[in-house]
Amino acid sequence: MRIPGVWRNRDFTILWSGRAVSELGSSISFVALPLLALTVGSARDAGFVLATSTIASSGVALFAGAVTDRINRRLGLLISTLIRAIAYASLVVAGLAGLLTLAQLYAVAAVAGLTSPFFTTAETAALRTVVRADQLPTAYSQNQVRSTVAELIGMPIGGVLYGIARSLPFGVNAVSFLVELLAIGAIRAPLPAPGRRKSRSIRRDIGSGLAFIWRHPFLRPAIIAIGIINFVSMWPVLLLTLHDHHVSPTMIGITSSILTVSTLVGALIAPGVTHRVPAGMVIIVCTWILVAAIAIMAIASSVFVIIGALLVGLAAVPAVAILLSSYETAVTPDAMVGRVSAASGFISTIAIPGGQAVGSAVYVAAGSHVAFGLYTLAAIIGAIVLTASAAVRKLRTITADEDQLTGA
Numbered sequence: 001m002r003i004p005g006v007w008r009n010r011d012f013t014i015l016w017s018g019r020a021v022s023e024l025g026s027s028i029s030f031v032a033l034p035l036l037a038l039t040v041g042s043a044r045d046a047g048f049v050l051a052t053s054t055i056a057s058s059g060v061a062l063f064a065g066a067v068t069d070r071i072n073r074r075l076g077l078l079i080s081t082l083i084r085a086i087a088y089a090s091l092v093v094a095g096l097a098g099l100l101t102l103a104q105l106y107a108v109a110a111v112a113g114l115t116s117p118f119f120t121t122a123e124t125a126a127l128r129t130v131v132r133a134d135q136l137p138t139a140y141s142q143n144q145v146r147s148t149v150a151e152l153i154g155m156p157i158g159g160v161l162y163g164i165a166r167s168l169p170f171g172v173n174a175v176s177f178l179v180e181l182l183a184i185g186a187i188r189a190p191l192p193a194p195g196r197r198k199s200r201s202i203r204r205d206i207g208s209g210l211a212f213i214w215r216h217p218f219l220r221p222a223i224i225a226i227g228i229i230n231f232v233s234m235w236p237v238l239l240l241t242l243h244d245h246h247v248s249p250t251m252i253g254i255t256s257s258i259l260t261v262s263t264l265v266g267a268l269i270a271p272g273v274t275h276r277v278p279a280g281m282v283i284i285v286c287t288w289i290l291v292a293a294i295a296i297m298a299i300a301s302s303v304f305v306i307i308g309a310l311l312v313g314l315a316a317v318p319a320v321a322i323l324l325s326s327y328e329t330a331v332t333p334d335a336m337v338g339r340v341s342a343a344s345g346f347i348s349t350i351a352i353p354g355g356q357a358v359g360s361a362v363y364v365a366a367g368s369h370v371a372f373g374l375y376t377l378a379a380i381i382g383a384i385v386l387t388a389s390a391a392v393r394k395l396r397t398i399t400a401d402e403d404q405l406t407g408a
Contacts, residue, residue: 018183
């Protein structure tokens with residue numbers, strides 16, 4: 001069996017492995033944190049403690065990208081990882097001492113959310129350094145596989161560990177971050193700050209990242225379209241639908257795992273597709289597959305048809321995400337990787353909370369057909385934006401130059 005070239009890259013393998021361990025730890029604590037909040041506080045706190053992390057992360061995302069482009073990338077990775085290790089270790093210490101409070105849970109969730117964007121932007125910059133441009137799709141595919149597997153096995157492990165001892169999942173997560181620290185330190189490639197440039201304000205740096213996306217003929221329509229499509233954050237509506245079809249909690253959990261496996265399968269087959277089919281065609285076709293899947297969900301009455309359609313739709317998503325991330329990383333100047341990746345992440349995810357809230361409200365008011373119909377409309381708009389873009393249609397490879405995009 002031929003080993004993909006990216007796995008012969010020592011620094012990528014180390015970066016990937018360290019991140020795999022920490023993502024597993026994070027998935028474990030993701031389950032345990034709301035359970036602990038439910039024990040220490042109330043059912044409302046179980047949801048709010050996770051929302052605290054999400055809000056904190058979104059609030060500093062653009063700032064984190066600007067900072068990443070000013071400092072040594074290895075230092076950014078190390079500091080953000082160390083802070084999270086200390087934060088989760090504090091839960092273990094407080095738990096063993098009998099001093100754990102609800103305020104500490106919120107504080108740890110906020111710290112984790114605040115530091116996460118600093119790590120992710122620095123990781124994107126590091127990936128660009130250690131991986132060749134033509135290997136970026138494979139690298140991002142393996143990252144998608146890593147995240148999906150961590151989610152698939154980490155959540156049940158988190159529940160088991162929490163049942164053994166309430167502090168145990170957080171101790172495991174703290175250790176996972178320490179393993180990641182060792183991996184980051186073992187990377188041989190230099191990960192310096194970008195070359196010195198004229199000092200500018202953070203605000204102007206943030207603006208330049210947004211402006212780069214807006215001026216780029218491919219990134220502008222692509223990221224706007226993904227932002228629209230991400231309004232289709234349907235898990236709450238799907239959960240309500242399954243509940244109203246009298247699906248048991250156990251079967252809902254199994255369904256969630258099956259859907260995660262579908263995403264994993266999509267991530268595994270994506271490199272083969274993206275190496276054989278023009279990138280623009282893959283992006284457009286896979287997006288319309290997702291649209292068709294959601295449309296079927298909107299008209300279906302059987303829960304089995306709804307789940308089957310979603311399985312197909314989710315399998316098409318990774319190829320789009322991998323190509324967009326790879327192309328963005330390949331064409332962004334090294335000095336701007338942090339700002340551009342933060343800006344694109346902010347734009348593409350800002351509609352997710354709204355999609356969850358609006359979809360749930362529509363479901364309660366009008367039922368699943370209307371709620372999924374609303375999601376179908378959003379997905380269609382996003383797909384039209386992608387299809388109408390000449391830059392997207394003409395994109396052949398992720399190493400495309402401007403001539404390829406403009407058709408010159």
